[in-house]
Amino acid sequence: MRIIIYTGKGGVGKTSIAAATAIRLAQQGSRTLVMSTDAAHSLSDVLNLPLGPDPVEAAPLLWAQEIDSMQETERNWGAVQSWLTQFMNWAKLNDVSTEEMLVFPGMEELFCLLQIKKQADSGRFDTLIVDCAPTGETLRLLSYPNVLNWWLEKIFPYERRLVKVMRPVAKLVTGGLELPSDETMNSIERFIHDLEDLQGVLLDPEVTSVRIVLNPEKMVISEARRSFTYLNLFGFHTDAIIVNRVLPDEAGEGFMAQWKELHRRYEQEIEDCFSPLPILRVPLMPGEVIGLEALGQIAGEAFRSVQAGGILHSGRTETIRKDGETYTLELSLPFIRKDEVQLTQLGDELTVHVGPHKRKVHLPRSLMGRPIEGARFNDDTLLIRFGERQ
Structure with a gap:
């Protein structure tokens, strides 16, 4: 089983990229389901096919589903x-x-996410492509x-x-x-146990990858940086950045010349920010991206040199290192300053506060009972040093 989750700021084209990925994998012989968990479904519009709450066959080896939250x-x-x-x-x-009043805020979206577990357990599909809600909601x-x-x-x-x-x-x-x-x-x-099982699947880097879709624009890049930080905070594995709607070379004259220069500058910024993650580029297409044929062209551009369903980057977001009698817990938190992080330790739990988000890290046996002696940043990695057990 392979699960690929697409997220990004609203309007960047993640639904098109998700559908294009699914088409590519189906053409390569993988039984693929592309599913939308976004309350504002647009997957049926992109595929130009009527979809429902259960998987509908859209092409050979390709199924699509718009989950009904109710x-x-x-x-x-x-x-x-x-x-x-x-x-x-x-x-x-x-x-x-x-x-x-009978459903608490955010619960309907959580019930939609449980469909990922249901379809993964069904054994019907080799790959699940998930078109998630915009970044903030997804996180x-x-x-x-x-x-x-x-x-x-x-x-x-x-x-x-x-x-x-x-x-x-x-x-x-x-x-x-x-x-x-x-x-x-x-x-x-x-319900809570099902969510726990789902999280176990989503946190497994051998099974699940998150891919961030963005456009070469200042606000979108800033949002993507924050998203990447918080995905690392919660232990999710990001294996690629997809830059969508890049102006092609032939659009660099006349009225579009300034836009072309902005895109060139922001593309370099994206390279600097997200390296060594693979940066996949999709040019602005000459027409609307609707239907299987147009989506196939998108897939051809995005996955020209990589396997659409492969693990495009491997890297751990959390490691433990022993130095003599002390231990160091390393958490990958790119784009964050030390003064933006707060740590709270209670028993076997370490709470990491980063901006509006917090993650509870259940400390392994080797760190239980050891007090935090200090923390520092080194190359976008938070190093938390634990002393001798009391």
């Missing part, structure tokens, strides 16, 4: 929704539009399992025991409200 919510959250409806009725909130969703797993381990067992003890008397005390049933609690636990 359907996935019902499948994964139905039991919880049923109890929440009872709660709303008990609280006499029937006049409020309960449908919007928020990919970090959820880390937080929910902590809640499942630290808080949920106590809540579950409390509900079990209080259930017999709660209906009398509250005047009719029933506490969540075992089925409801099981549904929550199953």
Whole structure:
């Protein structure tokens, strides 16, 4: 199984690149599914084919799918929704539009991501190409399992025991409200375990790669740099940068001359920022990129010298090195200054705060009980030094 996730700032053309990659792999004999988890689906528009919530055959060895968030919510959250409806009725909130209140913000997108695990486990496909939501939304969703797993381990067992003890008397005390049933609690636990399993697949560099799509423009490059930092923070493997809609040489005269010069300058900046990642270029096409034939041309340009489904770059974002009696944890965090990072250690957990994001690193046995003695940056790598075990 091979999973390739495409993300990037909205409007850079990641859906076209994802679809083109899928077409290329299908033509090479790989059973390929391209799936859209973005709430604003455009995959059917790019392929010029009607798509639905289940895989639809688009060409030989090629299937496409636009995931229905409402359907996935019902499948994964139905039991919880049923109890929440009872709660709303008990609280006499029937006049409020309960449908919007029964699913918490971001949950529908998470249910869509679980389709990745479902299709990976099905055995029907060799490769999954995932057209994700714009960068900010993608990063928020990919970090959820880390937080929910902590809640499942630290808080949920106590809540579950409390509900079990209080259930017999709660209906009398509250005047009719029933506490969540075992089925409801099981549904929550199953959902979080599924997310944990999904994260395990997505963090495996032998299976999953993230590719960032960008245009040679200042704001887009800045967004891509932040994305690359946070992907490294959460341990995801980025194996390529795809520069889309680069002005071709013949567009360098007259009105487009200044744009051509800007693109040339920003292309060099992209090389400087993201080296040694492979930089794949796709020129601005002379017409709209719609349909299998046009997407095939895009694939020919992007993967002219590399395998579309291959692991295009290998590199670890987290390593542990021993120096005498001390250990050093190395985290790859490009484009970040030391004063932008905050570290918090509690037991076997190290929390790394970078800007608006934070990641909980579960320390291995070799680092448990060892205090942090210092931290420094070296070549875009955060070096955290641990002292002797207390």
